[in-house]
Amino acid sequence: MRSFTLENNCLINIDEKRSAHGDIRTLIEAARRGEADIAILASSAYERQPGGAHLKRFADFESRMSALGLGHISLLRPIGRHGLSFHGFSIMSDEAAIERERLIFRTLFPTTPARWSDYAVSYGLDKKDLSSAAAWHWRNCLGAAQAFWAHENGGRHVFVTTNEGFARLPKKLEFANAVIMTPTQAVQVLAGDNRRIPVAGLRRQSRPVANMDFLLR
Numbered sequence: 101m102r103s104f105t106l107e108n109n110c111l112i113n114i115d116e117k118r119s120a121h122g123d124i125r126t127l128i129e130a131a132r133r134g135e136a137d138i139a140i141l142a143s144s145a146y147e148r149q150p151g152g153a154h155l156k157r158f159a160d161f162e163s164r165m166s167a168l169g170l171g172h173i174s175l176l177r178p179i180g181r182h183g184l185s186f187h188g189f190s191i192m193s194d195e196a197a198i199e200r201e202r203l204i205f206r207t208l209f210p211t212t213p214a215r216w217s218d219y220a221v222s223y224g225l226d227k228k229d230l231s232s233a234a235a236w237h238w239r240n241c242l243g244a245a246q247a248f249w250a251h252e253n254g255g256r257h258v259f260v261t262t263n264e265g266f267a268r269l270p271k272k273l274e275f276a277n278a279v280i281m282t283p284t285q286a287v288q289v290l291a292g293d294n295r296r297i298p299v300a301g302l303r304r305q306s307r308p309v310a311n312m313d314f315l316l317r
Contacts, residue, residue: 103137104286105176105251107261108243110140113283114168120262123283127260130290131173139174139256140165141247142189158186176250197253204252205245207272208265212241252278260286 104127113121131138142161165171177191179201191197205214213219219238220227229235248269251259258279259266269275281289 101135101137102258102290103139103254103256104258104260104290105247105254105256106138106140106173107247107259107263107266108141108143109262110260110283111168111170113262114170118262120283123287124260126287127283127290128170128173136290137174137256139176139251139254140170141178141243141250142175142186143178143243143246158189161186176247176254178246178250191253197249200252201245201249203274204248204269205241207268207275208244208248209241212238214245216242248278258286258289 106124106127110120110124112118113124127136127138130136142158162171165173165175175189177189179191179193179198202214205212213222216230216235216238217227219225220235223234225232225234230239244263244265248259248266258281260281260283262282266280269278270280
């Protein structure tokens with residue numbers, strides 16, 4: 101069975117009924133019927149809600165997923181970071197994994213510092229305040245990098261996104277096996293209307309964290 105990872109902007113497409121929401125729903129319904137393996141990242145990094153707040157608890161994220169009719173799809177864990185991952189639902193990882201995530205970040209956003217401390221200094225922000233309006237651009241960038249890192253770390257097949265910026269990844273040698281598709285393309289593949297998907301080799305899994313988050317690096 102092919103596995104598809106939905107980039108978190110797919111949630112916004114569903115929530116706001118944007119142009120891609122029909123194809124995303126098709127993928128989700130295929131998962132409900134057991135015809136596809138669909139997953140999405142569970143992270144507090146860019147779960148910004150109306151009014152500017154963000155979801156702080158994993159239970160709140162689960163409730164939002166259920167409200168959108170997505171309670172049955174799998175959830176992927178990001179690398180644990182204090183204030184940027186849900187407590188108890190993250191991965192304790194080594195420096196190599198963190199550097200891999202930063203490489204993803206730099207590839208997607210070449211003009212944005214990958215470290216929060218560097219970004220904060222560049223824009224005169226308080227390093228201790230990750231909830232300010234000015235911090236949200238960096239948080240969104242990190243969330244995108246987290247999503248692809250979790251996809252790759254899980255050895256999954258197709259990364260589904262409406263963000264054209266992800267097309268940069270397969271052009272870089274380090275991500276030559278990345279399979280990036282729009283929701284429409286993913287639906288076509290699911291229906292058997294596209295060529296066979298190359299499956300990247302599985303990467304080593306990091307150890308899940310039971311009840312621990314890690315300091316922001």
